[in-house]
Amino acid sequence: MKEIGFHKEKTTGRYLNPFDDFQPKELPIEVRYDEITGVASRILPYRVRPAQKPDTDAYLEKSPSSICPFCPELFDKLTPRFTSDILPEGKFKTGEACLFPNAFPYDATNTVAIFSSRHFIPLDQLTPDAMRDGFAVCRDYFHRIAEMGQGYQHCSINWNYMPPSGGGLIHPHLQTIVSKKPTNFVRRLIASAQNYENASGGANLWRNLLVIEQEACERFIATTGAISWLAAFSPKGMAGEVDFYFREKTSFFDLTQTNFEEMLEGLSRVFYYLYVNNFMSFNLSLYATMTPDKNFWVHGRIVPRFEINPIGTSDLNYFEKLHDEIICPVVPEQLCKELQAYFTAQE
Numbered sequence: 001m002k003e004i005g006f007h008k009e010k011t012t013g014r015y016l017n018p019f020d021d022f023q024p025k026e027l028p029i030e031v032r033y034d035e036i037t038g039v040a041s042r043i044l045p046y047r048v049r050p051a052q053k054p055d056t057d058a059y060l061e062k063s064p065s066s067i068c069p070f071c072p073e074l075f076d077k078l079t080p081r082f083t084s085d086i087l088p089e090g091k092f093k094t095g096e097a098c099l100f101p102n103a104f105p106y107d108a109t110n111t112v113a114i115f116s117s118r119h120f121i122p123l124d125q126l127t128p129d130a131m132r133d134g135f136a137v138c139r140d141y142f143h144r145i146a147e148m149g150q151g152y153q154h155c156s157i158n159w160n161y162m163p164p165s166g167g168g169l170i171h172p173h174l175q176t177i178v179s180k181k182p183t184n185f186v187r188r189l190i191a192s193a194q195n196y197e198n199a200s201g202g203a204n205l206w207r208n209l210l211v212i213e214q215e216a217c218e219r220f221i222a223t224t225g226a227i228s229w230l231a232a233f234s235p236k237g238m239a240g241e242v243d244f245y246f247r248e249k250t251s252f253f254d255l256t257q258t259n260f261e262e263m264l265e266g267l268s269r270v271f272y273y274l275y276v277n278n279f280m281s282f283n284l285s286l287y288a289t290m291t292p293d294k295n296f297w298v299h300g301r302i303v304p305r306f307e308i309n310p311i312g313t314s315d316l317n318y319f320e321k322l323h324d325e326i327i328c329p330v331v332p333e334q335l336c337k338e339l340q341a342y343f344t345a346q347e
């Protein structure tokens with residue numbers, strides 16, 4: 001089977017340690033590069049993770065329900081509606097969830113979906129029941145867009161949960177994008193799959209990636225039905241990255257209700273892990289094509305986000321912003337082991 005292009009190199013940092021009478025100290029650094037994603041990272045096993053429970057009350061005080069445009073009192077007054085050609089009722093509603101146009105769009109079609117009228121849902125309460133309607137209303141919207149036949153090829157469901165990840169409101173909400181062209185990162189993934197197919201005599205990159213990762217038993221977290229959960233080899237965030245692939249699903253519309261349940265079950269376990277480990281925030285994207293494309297399997301990526309105390313330092317820095325490399329003090333293989341315990345535990 002053709003290799004999938006994971007590279008790593010070891011290097012060592014050296015200094016005389018002020019905390020040990022200036023004795024020589026060596027620290028291992030692993031430089032990683034993933035040819036599929038193009039993500040370069042530095043894995044630093046000596047760094048620590050957030051030790052204190054995050055202060056979510058401070059956010060609630062600054063952004064109470066009384067001034068929230070997604071809470072019932074202001075919702076109808078302050079949220080945009082669709083034009084009648086898309087939906088005469090103005091907003092998509094599924095159960096408790098509601099989807100409407102983004103008031104600050106960054107594409108021709110950019111929407112926001114709230115899960116319910118609930119203003120704040122802590123990480124440990126993001127259960128399948130709490131999330132089901134929110135993802136379902138995005139699916140209903142994508143069906144409507146496909147039905148309109150305007151040539152959209154790519155769709156994604158995205159989530160900035162809480163302000164450290166870029167969330168502008170604490171009221172939990174998803175954002176969708178549909179587009180005719182892929183985003184920069186998705187274009188890279190499709191090109192990687194095409195290159196792999198050409199170089200391997202027709203093999204599928206995503207199928208082989210999952211087979212190789214499952215056999216290696218280093219970063220393969222678990223399976224929930226049709227979904228394989230992995231810790232990314234070279235993560236896109238300082239606290240690592242969790243990926244989930246819907247096996248053999250080559251279009252958003254291949255996903256069944258059962259597949260959504262499998263995803264919600266896995267997500268709730270990842271979020272509970274984040275809660276227990278003092279994270280307060282994450283970015284999530286679920287990427288898909290809207291017509292079948294064998295070079296792109298439907299999949300999602302989750303990057304935990306956090307503030308570094310005591311002064312609320314950002315987890316983004318010049319190395320990521322301006323050199324396009326990630327400093328990651330969480331070892332992906334360790335993250336995998338820790339998450340496995342959450343996937344084997346019974347509810």
Ligand SMILES: [Zn+2]
Nearest residue numbers: 068071119171
């Ligand atoms: Zn609210």
